[in-house]
Amino acid sequence: MNFMYMTPLFAGLFLAGAATIVGLLYWLKPPPRQLTIPSSLLWKRLLKEKRRSTLLDRLRWWLSLIIALAISLLMASAMGRPEFLWNGGDIFRMTIVIDNSTTMATRSADGFTRWDHALALGKELLKQGSVDGEFLILDTSGQLSSRNPTDRRSALGLLDKLTVSLGSSSRFPDYASTDGLLYFISDGVMIDEVPDNAQVISVYSSVDNVGITAFKVAPDPSDPLAYQAFLEIANASLESKEISMRLSGAGESVFSDTLTLQAGELEGRTIDLSGFARGPIRLTVATESDAFTLDDKAFSFLPTRNLTQVTLVSPGSAYLQNALPDRQNLMINSMIPEEFDNDVKADLYIFDRWAPQDPPMGPALLFLPPNVEWLSPMEAVVTSPSISYWDQGHVLMNFVSLKDLRIDQAVRFYSEAVDFNIKTNPEDHTDDSGAISSIHKSEIIIGTPELPLMVASEDPHKMIRVAFSLEDSNFPLQPGFPIFLNNVLSWMIDDQHALPGSLGRIEVPVTEGEVTDLEGEEISSSQFFGNTVFMANEPGLYTVTLGSQRIRVAVNLTDYKRTTVNTSSFSPEDRAVVSPEIFSLNREEASSGELWFVFIWIATLMVIIEWFTYHRRWTV
Amino acid sequence: MSEDGTLFDEEFLKKLEYLEIISNNMVPGHLHGEHRAKKKTDSGIEFADYRQYVAGEDTKNVDWRTYLRLDKLILRIFEEEADLPIYIFFDSSKSMDYGHPLKFDYARKIAAALCYVGLLNLDRVNLIGYAEGITQEMSSRSGKNQVWHAFRFLESAKADGNTSIEQAFKSFFSVRRRRGLVVLVSDFLDEIGFERALDLLKHFRQDLFAVHIYSSEELRPDLSDEVLLKDSELGTTELVKVTPGLLDAYANKFEEHCDQLDSYCRKNGWGYVRASTDVPFEDLIVQVFRQGRFVR
Numbered sequence: 001m002n003f004m005y006m007t008p009l010f011a012g013l014f015l016a017g018a019a020t021i022v023g024l025l026y027w028l029k030p031p032p033r034q035l036t037i038p039s040s041l042l043w044k045r046l047l048k049e050k051r052r053s054t055l056l057d058r059l060r061w062w063l064s065l066i067i068a069l070a071i072s073l074l075m076a077s078a079m080g081r082p083e084f085l086w087n088g089g090d091i092f093r094m095t096i097v098i099d100n101s102t103t104m105a106t107r108s109a110d111g112f113t114r115w116d117h118a119l120a121l122g123k124e125l126l127k128q129g130s131v132d133g134e135f136l137i138l139d140t141s142g143q144l145s146s147r148n149p150t151d152r153r154s155a156l157g158l159l160d161k162l163t164v165s166l167g168s169s170s171r172f173p174d175y176a177s178t179d180g181l182l183y184f185i186s187d188g189v190m191i192d193e194v195p196d197n198a199q200v201i202s203v204y205s206s207v208d209n210v211g212i213t214a215f216k217v218a219p220d221p222s223d224p225l226a227y228q229a230f231l232e233i234a235n236a237s238l239e240s241k242e243i244s245m246r247l248s249g250a251g252e253s254v255f256s257d258t259l260t261l262q263a264g265e266l267e268g269r270t271i272d273l274s275g276f277a278r279g280p281i282r283l284t285v286a287t288e289s290d291a292f293t294l295d296d297k298a299f300s301f302l303p304t305r306n307l308t309q310v311t312l313v314s315p316g317s318a319y320l321q322n323a324l325p326d327r328q329n330l331m332i333n334s335m336i337p338e339e340f341d342n343d344v345k346a347d348l349y350i351f352d353r354w355a356p357q358d359p360p361m362g363p364a365l366l367f368l369p370p371n372v373e374w375l376s377p378m379e380a381v382v383t384s385p386s387i388s389y390w391d392q393g394h395v396l397m398n399f400v401s402l403k404d405l406r407i408d409q410a411v412r413f414y415s416e417a418v419d420f421n422i423k424t425n426p427e428d429h430t431d432d433s434g435a436i437s438s439i440h441k442s443e444i445i446i447g448t449p450e451l452p453l454m455v456a457s458e459d460p461h462k463m464i465r466v467a468f469s470l471e472d473s474n475f476p477l478q479p480g481f482p483i484f485l486n487n488v489l490s491w492m493i494d495d496q497h498a499l500p501g502s503l504g505r506i507e508v509p510v511t512e513g514e515v516t517d518l519e520g521e522e523i524s525s526s527q528f529f530g531n532t533v534f535m536a537n538e539p540g541l542y543t544v545t546l547g548s549q550r551i552r553v554a555v556n557l558t559d560y561k562r563t564t565v566n567t568s569s570f571s572p573e574d575r576a577v578v579s580p581e582i583f584s585l586n587r588e589e590a591s592s593g594e595l596w597f598v599f600i601w602i603a604t605l606m607v608i609i610e611w612f613t614y615h616r617r618w619t620v
Numbered sequence: 621m622s623e624d625g626t627l628f629d630e631e632f633l634k635k636l637e638y639l640e641i642i643s644n645n646m647v648p649g650h651l652h653g654e655h656r657a658k659k660k661t662d663s664g665i666e667f668a669d670y671r672q673y674v675a676g677e678d679t680k681n682v683d684w685r686t687y688l689r690l691d692k693l694i695l696r697i698f699e700e701e702a703d704l705p706i707y708i709f710f711d712s713s714k715s716m717d718y719g720h721p722l723k724f725d726y727a728r729k730i731a732a733a734l735c736y737v738g739l740l741n742l743d744r745v746n747l748i749g750y751a752e753g754i755t756q757e758m759s760s761r762s763g764k765n766q767v768w769h770a771f772r773f774l775e776s777a778k779a780d781g782n783t784s785i786e787q788a789f790k791s792f793f794s795v796r797r798r799r800g801l802v803v804l805v806s807d808f809l810d811e812i813g814f815e816r817a818l819d820l821l822k823h824f825r826q827d828l829f830a831v832h833i834y835s836s837e838e839l840r841p842d843l844s845d846e847v848l849l850k851d852s853e854l855g856t857t858e859l860v861k862v863t864p865g866l867l868d869a870y871a872n873k874f875e876e877h878c879d880q881l882d883s884y885c886r887k888n889g890w891g892y893v894r895a896s897t898d899v900p901f902e903d904l905i906v907q908v909f910r911q912g913r914f915v916r
Contacts, residue, residue, distance in 0.1 A: 029846075031848075032845075032846040032847055032848045032859060033845075033846075033847050033848065034847070034848040034849075034850055034857070035843065035847050035848070035849055035850065036849075036850045036852050037718070037838075037841070037849050037850065037851065037852065038714075038715035038716070038717075038718040038719075038723070038807065038809060038838060038852050038853075039715045039783075039807075039809035039811075039851055039852065039853060039854075040849055040850075040851040040854070040856060040857075040858050041809050041810075041811060042809075042870065042873050042874055042877060043849055043858050043860065043870065044858060045873060046866070046869055046870055046873045047858060047860065049869075050866070050869070
């Protein structure tokens with residue numbers, strides 16, 4: 001015998017508990033009533049005779065206890081849904097592959113999602129199986145990795161653990177065994193290749209859906225100060241739909257329109273965002289009876305549209321002059337050192353192998369600056385220094401690898417950066433209140449405290465000092481060099497585009513970052529190899545913050561295949577598909593091994609026996 | 621006891637007068653003491669007559685001189701002693717302090733009534749209360765004017781202590797007593813049994829009339845489930861799981877106890893009557909009279 005809703009251990013403990021309670025009730029009786037009689041003479045004589053039948057009396061007591069125990073154990077067992085093992089030796093094997101791709105979240109006409117139907121059907125399948133059979137539950141998104149069969153109760157538990165996978169790709173899991181029954185429960189939208197031996201149970205039903213299949217905010221190629229929103233809307237319904245579209249941004253900026261799309265029609269639009277302020281952009285579409293809502297909204301971020309003036313002072317650097325113009329909203333003013341006027345204001349200064357006598361009025365990137373008063377002096381020239389460390393978690397190093405960086409010559413300068421020392425001796429760098437002192441605003445990005453090769457500081461302006469020239473290294477030849485320049489510009493002008501992301505697991509290259517959604521609500525996150533990981537369960541604009549560093553992630557479900565929820569490869573007319581109605585019929589015809597009702601009947605009978613024997617004083 | 625706290629109230633006295641009439645009607649003018657003075661028996665003081673000896677009779681009164689002369693066995697007959705005493709023993713142990721009405725009150729009323737009738741008929745009456753021994757004793761009295769003295773004595777009696785009829789008899793008859801009628805009013809719930817005590821009466825050649833008192837609660841106790849029965853005299857307890865079968869068995873045991881006492885008395889030629897306290901005491905007295913033991 002097995003229990004459907006209890007593990008053997010729990011069932012044992014539960015039944016033992018029930019038996020213990022009954023036993024205690026029998027043993028822990030209240031003290032008997034005391035009554036004074038004239039004389040116990042006759043009672044003693046009577047009881048003396050009665051003691052001859054003490055054994056019989058004990059048997060009566062035990063009979064009563066056994067009946068009570070039987071009742072309690074039967075009722076406790078019935079609660080665990082006991083089942084008999086019907087088959088005699090043949091192991092029943094069943095594999096259920098359940099499709100948990102994103103489109104399974106589509107809501108059917110009955111109000112339940114395709115996933116709800118799939119789970120219910122999966123559980124019904126399990127109940128049909130033999131109690132002592134082996135069951136394997138698999139999913140199309142890889143949430144269940146185990147390929148080991150389990151018992152039915154565990155299989156039911158596995159089904160309860162499964163959820164619709166929002167972002168990851170879906171595929172039919174590798175299933176080599178052909179032993180036993182193989183069922184596949186799916187809507188047939190994301191999965192279309194199924195093994196021949198699989199019996200497909202379709203949960204597909206046609207529904208209405210319109211969705212956003214593409215959404216992107218990008219600069220206008222013809223105007224570096226202008227941004228455009230490119231969007232694509234699809235009508236995946238089986239009939240034409242009137243769709244309300246609304247594009248809203250920071251402040252009061254809103255664009256709305258209504259469009260009519262025929263069944264299966266797709267429309268793309270480009271919308272000028274000149275009237276929108278810097279900040280989050282939200283696109284929503286709405287129509288009557290939309291069954292799949294995850295694709296009805298999409299998010300992005302509109303960065304600043306100001307033209308950034310960059311003053312590049314260099315005796316002549318082809319690397320910098322070639323790399324910088326790729327950024328379209330930059331206005332680069334290149335000059336030789338002699339032409340530099342410290343009173344001319346710029347958003348960003350880049351000094352190549354030169355530095356002014358006075359500190360610049362804004363952020364600056366300096367490659368191998370000479371000795372000037374406002375910079376710490378150079379101490380020595382180092383030939384072919386090795387790159388033993390670079391801060392991969394720093395925003396300047398995002399997507400930048402320095403593994404192949406070679407430097408022919410660099411200078412050693414005194415650096416106030418104590419990034420290494422903070423980790424080993426933090427009390428030396430804190431003020432009286434315990435806060436980290438301002439000296440910590442200098443960080444070694446590349447190099448060591450003994451030989452800092454790149455140091456970033458923020459006091460008073462953001463400044464990056466590089467201890468080697470581009471000409472003395474292969475840094476400009478690295479694939480990450482343009483990315484590095486892009487990171488420098490983003491960090492210095494404090495502006496970023498939103499990183500694109502899909503629903504589900506999001507990994508951001510920030511250590512110990514704090515994740516918030518568009519409403520400022522904190523999202524729980526974890527750390528994975530120095531990256532911040534969080535789950536995005538719905539489209540939105542998420543922000544990962546670490547100090548002054550801020551990374552935005554626009555999470556959208558803009559996927560044409562996911563939006564077209566009516567393109568099922570399993571049609572109800574397909575003979576390979578087992579319709580849920582037929583399945584339900586089979587369920588009713590199937591013999592059940594459940595015994596709970598038998599147990600309840602026996603317990604009821606025992607209660608009657610107990611009542612009868614008690615009132616007949618057979619058991620007292 | 622009556623509501624005004626007096627055991628022998630006006631109603632009780634009226635019942636006694638009724639009993640007096642009843643007793644006179646049943647045996648007119650011949651109460652025990654007077655009547656037996658005329659009786660001819662084999663024991664006595666004064667010679668009365670001769671009669672033929674019958675085989676099996678005691679040979680102590682055979683007139684051997686006549687036998688030698690006539691070769692016939694002739695018995696001498698004497699007149700019985702007159703005015704033999706009545707010893708009324710009433711049980712005043714703790715077990716009598718039970719029931720509604722109390723067995724002790726009922727026993728005292730029985731004793732009072734019998735005492736009244738005895739004194740009225742000029743018998744000498746002793747009243748003895750006993751438990752483990754003699755607890756109260758009213759010495760021998762005769763004459764109607766002693767009735768109130770007897771009533772006051774009974775009214776002052778208390779029920780306490782264990783029961784030992786044997787001890788009481790040993791104590792009472794350890795001094796020489798005249799042969800008489802012992803009236804024993806008791807519930808006969810004696811741990812060591814009644815046989816040995818009553819055998820003592822045989823030894824002292826006393827006649828006995830046993831009045832067995834019980835309450836209806838004793839016969840059919842109102843018990844259920846599990847109960848701890850405490851002995852009122854000994855203080856011991858017995859755990860009893862009460863069942864209808866056990867209650868039936870107890871009732872049978874009680875009947876058996878009564879039957880044993882009855883048959884024992886019959887075997888010894890003694891009188892026995894038993895009554896529940898629910899029965900009016902005067903009815904019991906009439907029953908006593910009808911048995912012909914107390915009055916003839």
